[in-house]
Amino acid sequence: MKRLVLLTVLIASMLLSACGSKATQGPVTISFMAWGAPEELAVWQQIVDDFQAANPNIKVNVEVSDWDSYWTKLKTLLAANTPPDVFAMDAPLYLDYQSRGVLLNIQPYIDKSSGFLDGFYPVTLEAYKLPDGYYGLPRDFQTVVLYYNKDMFDAAGVAYPTSDWTYDDLRTAAKSLTIDKNGDGTVDQWGFSSDLWDMELFWSEAIWSWGGEVINADYTQTLVGEPLAREAWQFMDDLMFTDMSMPDTNTSGQYGGDLFQAGIAAMTTIGHWAVPGYATVEFKWDVAPMPISPSGGRATSVNSAGFVVAKDSKNPDAAWEFIKYCLSQTGQTRLTELGLAIPVLESVANSPVFLEQTMVTINQQVFLDSLAFARMKPVFKGYDEWASTIGDGMAPIWLGEADFNSTLDTVVPEADAVLAKNK
Amino acid sequence: MEYGLKPLGKERFWLLLLLAPTLIGLILGTFGSILATIVLSFMKWDLLSKPVWAGLENYTALFTNEKFYIALTNTIKFSAMYVPGVVIISMFVAILLNRKIRGITIFRTIYFLPCVTSAVATALIWNMIYGKDTGILNYIIQSLGGQPICWLCTNNAMISVVIVNIWGAIGEGMIIFLAGLTAIPREYYEASKVDGANGAHQFFRITIPLVTPSIFFVTLISTINAFQAYDYIYMLTRRSQGDSSVPVVVFSIYRNAWNFFNYGGASAQAIELAIIVIALMAIYFWFEKRYVVYE
Amino acid sequence: MTNTKQKYTLDLITYILLILGAVIMITPFLWMVATSFKLPADQFTKTLIPNPATINNFKELFGTHLNFPLMFYNSFLISGLVTIGQILTCAMAAFCFAVVNFRFRNLLFTLLLITMMIPSQVTLIPNFIIFKWLHLIGTKAPLWIPAFMGGAFGTFLLRQYFLTIPRDLVDAARVDGASLLRIFWNIYMPLSKPALAALAIFTFQGAWNDLLHPLIFLPAVPNTTLTVGLAFFQQQITQGGKYTVLMAGGLISILPLILVFFFAQGQFIEGISLSGVKR
Numbered sequence: 001m002k003r004l005v006l007l008t009v010l011i012a013s014m015l016l017s018a019c020g021s022k023a024t025q026g027p028v029t030i031s032f033m034a035w036g037a038p039e040e041l042a043v044w045q046q047i048v049d050d051f052q053a054a055n056p057n058i059k060v061n062v063e064v065s066d067w068d069s070y071w072t073k074l075k076t077l078l079a080a081n082t083p084p085d086v087f088a089m090d091a092p093l094y095l096d097y098q099s100r101g102v103l104l105n106i107q108p109y110i111d112k113s114s115g116f117l118d119g120f121y122p123v124t125l126e127a128y129k130l131p132d133g134y135y136g137l138p139r140d141f142q143t144v145v146l147y148y149n150k151d152m153f154d155a156a157g158v159a160y161p162t163s164d165w166t167y168d169d170l171r172t173a174a175k176s177l178t179i180d181k182n183g184d185g186t187v188d189q190w191g192f193s194s195d196l197w198d199m200e201l202f203w204s205e206a207i208w209s210w211g212g213e214v215i216n217a218d219y220t221q222t223l224v225g226e227p228l229a230r231e232a233w234q235f236m237d238d239l240m241f242t243d244m245s246m247p248d249t250n251t252s253g254q255y256g257g258d259l260f261q262a263g264i265a266a267m268t269t270i271g272h273w274a275v276p277g278y279a280t281v282e283f284k285w286d287v288a289p290m291p292i293s294p295s296g297g298r299a300t301s302v303n304s305a306g307f308v309v310a311k312d313s314k315n316p317d318a319a320w321e322f323i324k325y326c327l328s329q330t331g332q333t334r335l336t337e338l339g340l341a342i343p344v345l346e347s348v349a350n351s352p353v354f355l356e357q358t359m360v361t362i363n364q365q366v367f368l369d370s371l372a373f374a375r376m377k378p379v380f381k382g383y384d385e386w387a388s389t390i391g392d393g394m395a396p397i398w399l400g401e402a403d404f405n406s407t408l409d410t411v412v413p414e415a416d417a418v419l420a421k422n423k
Numbered sequence: 424m425e426y427g428l429k430p431l432g433k434e435r436f437w438l439l440l441l442l443a444p445t446l447i448g449l450i451l452g453t454f455g456s457i458l459a460t461i462v463l464s465f466m467k468w469d470l471l472s473k474p475v476w477a478g479l480e481n482y483t484a485l486f487t488n489e490k491f492y493i494a495l496t497n498t499i500k501f502s503a504m505y506v507p508g509v510v511i512i513s514m515f516v517a518i519l520l521n522r523k524i525r526g527i528t529i530f531r532t533i534y535f536l537p538c539v540t541s542a543v544a545t546a547l548i549w550n551m552i553y554g555k556d557t558g559i560l561n562y563i564i565q566s567l568g569g570q571p572i573c574w575l576c577t578n579n580a581m582i583s584v585v586i587v588n589i590w591g592a593i594g595e596g597m598i599i600f601l602a603g604l605t606a607i608p609r610e611y612y613e614a615s616k617v618d619g620a621n622g623a624h625q626f627f628r629i630t631i632p633l634v635t636p637s638i639f640f641v642t643l644i645s646t647i648n649a650f651q652a653y654d655y656i657y658m659l660t661r662r663s664q665g666d667s668s669v670p671v672v673v674f675s676i677y678r679n680a681w682n683f684f685n686y687g688g689a690s691a692q693a694i695e696l697a698i699i700v701i702a703l704m705a706i707y708f709w710f711e712k713r714y715v716v717y718e
Numbered sequence: 719m720t721n722t723k724q725k726y727t728l729d730l731i732t733y734i735l736l737i738l739g740a741v742i743m744i745t746p747f748l749w750m751v752a753t754s755f756k757l758p759a760d761q762f763t764k765t766l767i768p769n770p771a772t773i774n775n776f777k778e779l780f781g782t783h784l785n786f787p788l789m790f791y792n793s794f795l796i797s798g799l800v801t802i803g804q805i806l807t808c809a810m811a812a813f814c815f816a817v818v819n820f821r822f823r824n825l826l827f828t829l830l831l832i833t834m835m836i837p838s839q840v841t842l843i844p845n846f847i848i849f850k851w852l853h854l855i856g857t858k859a860p861l862w863i864p865a866f867m868g869g870a871f872g873t874f875l876l877r878q879y880f881l882t883i884p885r886d887l888v889d890a891a892r893v894d895g896a897s898l899l900r901i902f903w904n905i906y907m908p909l910s911k912p913a914l915a916a917l918a919i920f921t922f923q924g925a926w927n928d929l930l931h932p933l934i935f936l937p938a939v940p941n942t943t944l945t946v947g948l949a950f951f952q953q954q955i956t957q958g959g960k961y962t963v964l965m966a967g968g969l970i971s972i973l974p975l976i977l978v979f980f981f982a983q984g985q986f987i988e989g990i991s992l993s994g995v996k997r
Binding site: 440442444454456528531595602650693 | 747749764807820867868899945968
C-alpha cells in the first residue's frame with residue numbers, strides 16, 4: 001500500500017515537473033509603450049520586427065502615443081493593475097514611479113549579463129542608479145545645444161556662433177537679428193527664442209553657467225532664487241524686456257511652440273529631439289555649444305529617455321530580452337537612425353551612424369562634446385509637481401505681468417513646500 | 424407637480440422594462456463611478472500605490488488651496504457670462520428663424536455649424552483669429568483704424584474664451600428653442616389675433632410662456648456645461664506645458680489627477696464642483712415649478 | 719397696409735441680423751478651409767482664397783502612415799452605435815419620466831441629472847476598473863455599452879420635449895385600451911422626430927469628438943479612433959507652428975460630423991413642418 005502511494009506521488013511529481021517546463025513553450029507576448037511622433041511608430045515597429053526575428057518565441061505589441069496621451073494612458077493602466085510590460089520613462093519622472101513601487105528591479109538581470117553596462121556613457125546611468133540596483137536603464141540621451149539659422153545670420157551679416165561664444169555674444173547677435181521686416185511696428189523676426197517653462201530648455205543651463213544651482217543635493221531646498229541664479233534670470237529678463245530680442249509668451253504663442261522651426265527666430269536652445277522636425281525646414285541651420293557666462297562657466301543639461309519594466313509584468317524575462325536588444329549594438333544603431341536622440345553606447349555614438357546622419361548635415365559632434373560640461377536634469381520624487389510650481393509661478397514674468405525678483409521671492413517658498421510634502 | 428398616468432397592474436412590467444437600461448446604467452456605470460469618486464475623495468491616492476485613508480483632509484485642503492480658489496472664481500465668472508449669453512442669443516436667433524422667411528435651412532445650418540465640430544480643431548482657428556500680431560480680428564480692427572487688442576493676454580483672456588464658448592453653443596440652444604417654438608400650435612396665435620392681440624402681445628403672452636420648458640432646459644444644460652467647460656479654455660489659454668491663464672476647476676481637477684499624483688484631491692474637487700451645480704440645479708427646479716408652463 | 723409694411727420692415731431687420739450673425743458663425747470655418755489649402759509660408763495672410771493653393775497639407779497628413787481609413791471606420795462604428803443606443807434607451811426612460819407617474823420618479827430623475835455633474839476625467843479610472851472586472855478591456859465594448867444604459871442629457875432633453883406633447887392624445891389612446899408600450903412607440907416616438915434628430919446629432923458629435931475614452935480603452939494608433947490619431951499627429955505639428963497642416967487635420971475631423979448633420983437635417987424639416995398641422 002505504501003509503495004503504491006509512493007509510486008503515485010513519484011509519477012505525479014514527474015508529470016507536474018513536465019508540465020512545469022512545458023509552460024514556457026509557445027510564443028510569449030509582451031506589450032511595449034512609448035511616446036513619440038508618428039514617424040517614430042514606424043521605426044519602433046522596425047526594431048520590434050528585427051527583435052522578433054532574432055527571438056522567435058517573443059512577440060511584442062508596440063504602442064506609440066503623443067506625450068500627453070502617453071502618460072494619461074500609462075497611469076490609467078498602472079492604476080488598474082494592467083500595466084504594459086515594458087514602457088518608456090523620462091528620467092526626471094523616474095523616481096516618481098519607482099518610489100511608488102511600480103517598477104521592477106532589473107539589477108538581477110544586469111548581474112547575469114556581466115559587463116553589460118560597460119559601453120554606456122556613465123552620466124546617462126546616474127539617473128537610474130539606486131542603492132539596491134537599477135530599476136530602469138537609459139535608452140538614449142539628450143544634451144541641449146544652441147541652434148542657429150544660417151540664412152538669417154547671413155542676411156544680417158552676423159558671424160556664426162563659435163565654441164568661444166559668451167552669453168554677451170549671444171545677446172549682441174540676438175539684437176542684430178531682431179528685425180521688423182516690413183516696418184509696420186511689429187517685429188517679424190526674433191533673435192532668440194526658447195521655452196522658459198521647462199528648465200531643460202534654457203534656464204537651468206543659464207543658472208548653472210553663472211555658477212548657481214537649481215536645487216540642493218538632497219532635494220530639500222529650491223535654489224533658483226539665490227544671488228548667482230538671479231544674475232542668470234537678469235540676463236534672460238534683459239533679453240526679453242530690455243533688448244526685446246526674445247518674444248514674450250503672448251507673442252510666441254501665435255506661432256506654435258517652436259519659433260525656430262517656424263522660421264521666426266534666429267536662435268534657440270533645445271535638445272537633439274528637435275532634429276528630425278528641424279530637418280524638414282527650408283532654411284540652413286547648424287548647432288554650436290552653449291555659450292560661456294561672464295564668470296567663465298559653461299553648462300548644459302543632459303537628460304535621457306529610458307526603459308522600465310512593470311513590477312507586475314507577467315513576462316519579466318521576455319521584457320528584459322527586449323530591453324537588452326534595444327541596448328545592444330544593433331538595437332542602438334537602429335534607434336540612432338531615428339535621428340531623435342543620442343545613443344547611450346559610446347561606440348555607436350562615436351561612429352558614422354550618429355555623426356554622419358543623412359537626415360541633415362550638421363555638426364553632430366557638438367552634442368557629444370557637450371557632455372563634458374553637462375549637468376543632469378534633477379531626478380527626484382515629486383519632480384513633476386515641483387517643476388510645475390516653478391514653471392507656473394514664473395510664467396507671469398514672461399508675460400510681462402510680473403517682475404522676476406519679487407516673483408522669485410514667492411515661488412521659492414511654494415516650491416520648497418512641494419519638496420517637503422513629497423519627502 | 425403631479426402629472427402622468429398611473430401604471431395599471433401588469434403595466435408595471437412594461438414600466439420596468441422601459442426603465443431597465445437607465446436603471447442598469449445608473450447602478451453599474453455612473454453610480455459605480457460616482458460612488459468611487461466620493462470614496463476616493465476621502466483618500467489619498469497617487470494612482471500607483473494603494474489608496475490611503477485621508478478623512479476630510481482633501482476637503483479642508485481646498486480651503487487653503489489658493490489655486491483652487493482662483494479656479495473656482497474663474498469658473499463662476501465664466502458661467503455668469505456664458506449662461507445668459509447662450510440662452511439669450513440662441514433664443515433670439517431661434518425666434519428670428521421661426522418667422523416665415525426664405526433660406527431657413529441655410530441659416531439653420533450655418534448657425535449650427537460651430538456645434539458640429541471638435542473643440543480641439545476649432546480652437547486652433549480661434550488661436551489664429553485672436554493672434555496679437557497675426558490674427559484676423561486685430562487685422563480688421565486696425566484696418567478700421569483702431570488699436571490692436573491682445574485678446575489672449577491674461578486681462579482679456581476670460582472674455583475671449585467666453586466668446587468662443589458662446590459661439591460654439593448657440594447652435595445647440597437654437598435647435599432646442601426651435602423645437603420648442605414649433606411645438607406651439609398655430610391656433611393659439613390665430614385665436615389671439617382674432618381677439619385683437621398684436622405682435623408684442625403675442626410674444627409676451629404666448630411665445631415666452633410656452634417656450635419656458637426650452638428656457639429651463641437650455642439654462643440648466645448651459646450651466647452644467649459652463650461648470651465643466653474645458654476644451655476651448657484649455658486650447659486657447661494653455662501656457663507651455665503647464666498652467667493656463669484662465670484656469671477653471673476642471674483644469675485643476677485634471678492636473679491634480681493626472682500630473683500631481685493627487686487623485687484623492689482631484690476627486691474632492693470634482694465633488695465640490697458637483698455640489699455647487701446641484702445647488703444651482705435645485706434653484707432652477709424651484710423656478711421650474713413656479714414659472715415653467717407645460718401644456 | 720400698415721400690417722404688410724410692418725411685416726416687410728420686420729423681415730428686413732430679421733434678414734440683416736441673421737446675415738450678420740451668420741457671418742460671425744461661419745468665418746472661422748471658411749478660415750479653416752482657406753488655411754488648409756495655403757502654403758505654410760502664407761499661413762498668416764488674410765486672404766480667403768489661397769493663392770497659390772496647394773494640397774500638400776493634406777498629403778502631409780495622409781503621408782504619415784496613420785491608416786486614416788481604419789480610424790475613420792472605428793470612429794463611425796463607435797459613434798453610430800452610441801447614437802443608436804442613446805436614442806433608444808433615453809427615449810424609453812424619458813417617456814417614463816414624462817408620462818408615467820411612479821414612485822421615486824422625482825428622486826430617480828434627480829439622481830440621473832446628478833450623474834451629469836462629475837467631469838469625465840475623474841470617473842475615467844473607476845470606469846476602467848469596472849470594465850477590467852468585466853474583462854472587456856481591449857475590446858470596443860467599453861465605448862458603446864454605456865450608451866445602451868441611458869444617459870442624463872438625452873433623457874432630460876427628450877423628457878422636456880415629451881412634456882410638451884398634449885395629454886389628450888394619451889388619454890384618447892388610453893380609452894382605446896393602448897398599453898404603455900404602444901403609447902410610447904406609436905404616439906410619442908413619431909411625434910418627437912425633431913428632438914430625436916437633435917439628440918442624434920449631439921450624441922454622434924459627442925462620441926466622435928471624445929478623446930479620453932478611446933485613448934484609454936483602445937490600443938494606440940492605428941487601431942483607434944480618428945480623434946486619438948489626430949491628437950497623436952497634432953503635437954508634432956503644433957510645435958512647428960504649421961497651422962496649415964493643423965487646419966487640414968481639423969477639416970478632416972469635422973467633415974463627417976457636418977455630413978451627419980446634413981443627413982439628420984431632413985428630419986428637422988419634416989418634424990417642424992409637421993407640427994404646424996399637428997392636430
